[in-house]
Amino acid sequence: MSFDLEKIRGLFPVLHQEVHGRPLVYFDNAATTQKPQAVLDALRNYYEHDNSNIHRGAHTLADRATRHYEATREKVKDFINSRESAEVIFTKGTTESINLVAQTFGRKFIGKDDEIIISTMEHHSNIVPWQMLCEEKGAKLRVIPIQENGEIVFEEFEKLLNPKTKLVSVVHASNALGTINPVKKIIQSAHEIGAKVLLDGAQSTSHLEIDVQELDCDFLAFSAHKLYGPTGLGVLYGKREILEEMPPFLGGGEMIKEVSFEKTTYNEIPFKFEAGTPNIADVIAFGQALDFIQSLGKKQIKAHEDELLNYANQLTKDIKGFIPVGTAADKVSVLSFNIQGMHPFDVGQMLDARGIAVRTGHHCTQPLMHRFGIEGTVRASFAVYNTKSEIENMAEGIAKIARIKNK
Amino acid sequence: MSSISTLQDEIVSEFEILGDDRESTIFYIMELGEKLPQFPADEQKDENLIKGCQSKVWLIADEENGKVRYFADSNTDITKGLISLLIRVLDNRSPEEIIQADLNFIDRIGMGSIIGSQRSNGLASMIQQMKRYALAYQTKLNA
Numbered sequence: 209m210s211f212d213l214e215k216i217r218g219l220f221p222v223l224h225q226e227v228h229g230r231p232l233v234y235f236d237n238a239a240t241t242q243k244p245q246a247v248l249d250a251l252r253n254y255y256e257h258d259n260s261n262i263h264r265g266a267h268t269l270a271d272r273a274t275r276h277y278e279a280t281r282e283k284v285k286d287f288i289n290s291r292e293s294a295e296v297i298f299t300k301g302t303t304e305s306i307n308l309v310a311q312t313f314g315r316k317f318i319g320k321d322d323e324i325i326i327s328t329m330e331h332h333s334n335i336v337p338w339q340m341l342c343e344e345k346g347a348k349l350r351v352i353p354i355q356e357n358g359e360i361v362f363e364e365f366e367k368l369l370n371p372k373t374k375l376v377s378v379v380h381a382s383n384a385l386g387t388i389n390p391v392k393k394i395i396q397s398a399h400e401i402g403a404k405v406l407l408d409g410a411q412s413t414s415h416l417e418i419d420v421q422e423l424d425c426d427f428l429a430f431s432a433h434k435l436y437g438p439t440g441l442g443v444l445y446g447k448r449e450i451l452e453e454m455p456p457f458l459g460g461g462e463m464i465k466e467v468s469f470e471k472t473t474y475n476e477i478p479f480k481f482e483a484g485t486p487n488i489a490d491v492i493a494f495g496q497a498l499d500f501i502q503s504l505g506k507k508q509i510k511a512h513e514d515e516l517l518n519y520a521n522q523l524t525k526d527i528k529g530f531i532p533v534g535t536a537a538d539k540v541s542v543l544s545f546n547i548q549g550m551h552p553f554d555v556g557q558m559l560d561a562r563g564i565a566v567r568t569g570h571h572c573t574q575p576l577m578h579r580f581g582i583e584g585t586v587r588a589s590f591a592v593y594n595t596k597s598e599i600e601n602m603a604e605g606i607a608k609i610a611r612i613k614n615k
Numbered sequence: 616m617s618s619i620s621t622l623q624d625e626i627v628s629e630f631e632i633l634g635d636d637r638e639s640t641i642f643y644i645m646e647l648g649e650k651l652p653q654f655p656a657d658e659q660k661d662e663n664l665i666k667g668c669q670s671k672v673w674l675i676a677d678e679e680n681g682k683v684r685y686f687a688d689s690n691t692d693i694t695k696g697l698i699s700l701l702i703r704v705l706d707n708r709s710p711e712e713i714i715q716a717d718l719n720f721i722d723r724i725g726m727g728s729i730i731g732s733q734r735s736n737g738l739a740s741m742i743q744q745m746k747r748y749a750l751a752y753q754t755k756l757n758a
Binding site: 230551553560561562 | 636
């Protein structure tokens with residue numbers, strides 16, 4: 209598909225509405241993106257025509273549902289360029305993907321006095337699972353510091369690496385700041401000392417080309433709903449040799465080979481990690497979201513979003529009282545900021561009064577907010593369907609709000 | 616001094632003038648917050664915080680000639696505006712009046728949709744705490 213913004217916007221029914229008498233401007237894409245019609249149609253079509261439990265069904269509907277479900281796994285494989293689709297596990301979301309690794313890989317391979325490295329800009333979902341594991345195992349959590357502009361201090365990361373480091377779990381792109389981390393370098397350095405690397409790709413997968421073979425990450429976690437797909441669905445990618453060594457996560461149907469009361473043997477990957485009836489409809493619909501992204505290509509998407517971010521930076525930088533938070537050189541389309549003398553929640557509510565949806569608060573990154581000595585920020589995050597005139601509208605709103613306290 | 620119901624009618628007509636323009640309405644609420652009297656800095660302590668509010672709201676009350684006086688502050692301007700409306704209606708009244716007050720102006724101006732559900736819950740907590748103070752003074756005065 210060529211990049212025709214009007215045509216793209218036409219694919220998203222939710223965008224065409226008014227909020228408080230103004231056209232909706234949806235800038236909360238880092239929280240969740242809107243869904244194209246094809247995703248909505250796929251959900252409906254599945255329940256109308258194909259609804260059936262997958263795998264082992266002896267009938268036509270089960271076969272159809274299984275084929276469509278597994279087709280999405282193939283699409284995910286292509287999307288991240290994994291070697292095989294068996295390395296793609298469906299989960300509830302990024303959070304569950306990370307917890308899965310903590311509870312299986314972590315419990316088996318991380319022991320007393322071992323170390324796990326994360327960064328200051330992690331989402332709580334990439335902090336708490338490791339704290340829980342560390343508490344259980346007597347392992348230690350190490351944190352990479354960041355600079356004032358929101359970039360990690362790479363030399364400090366290298367200093368943290370040592371033979372006790374078993375895992376480095378870092379965010380690819382920060383949800384609160386937009387910073388894109390130098391993950392390729394991080395992975396190389398971690399591998400040199402024998403540590404595995406998990407990438408939290410929740411915010412990067414919709415903007416950046418992802419090639420897990422080229423990156424050589426051991427795990428990648430991401431969510432469908434930030435990729436124009438349905439909520440309640442995520443992916444964990446893992447290298448086959450590691451996934452095979454890992455014990456199962458949840459026990460139940462689907463994940464077994466043989467069950468007797470004496471002993472149970474487990475299924476092959478990926479099914480070993482997909483106990484119970486999965487989120488069939490959403491997986492199938494997610495396939496349509498991936499098709500949508502692939503039809504445009506990440507290059508075009510990123511170029512458009514970069515243009516929006518640059519334009520937003522340009523229009524806001526001279527507003528009196530405007531304080532950007534996170535000014536890394538390499539960013540995804542996130543504009544995090546505060547207004548001098550104002551609470552982010554007030555700013556968010558005033559923008560909402562103009563029909564502009566942004567997120568306010570700590571963005572589930574409280575340690576990061578502490579690092580900057582702030583309670584929270586206002587975050588505008590842009591997606592493929594946003595326009596420059598929407599950015600102008602927001603900048604005008606911000607200027608008006610900022611004037612209240614910054615005359 | 617105007618009755619509670621007269622003051623509520625006044626507030627409703629002020630908001631009616633603003634009409635459906637949401638932006639002006641929010642700006643107006645913020646302006647009201649700016650008029651809140653200075654709150655003593657040493658009273659900005661945890662025990663004076665109202666539970667159930669997303670933003671920080673400190674509320675203290677005092678008794679003066681049988682009337683309840685309220686002093687409040689918040690770390691957000693919109694919340695300050697909301698509490699200033701409550702103070703305008705309930706301050707300097709007898710505990711009975713406050714306890715019995717039916718604060719219908721909130722629904723009449725459609726405050727719930729203006730400020731959203733999070734802040735509406737906070738507003739309800741503020742009213743509850745103001746009435747609690749009144750109840751405490753009533754008990755004290757009758758003792």
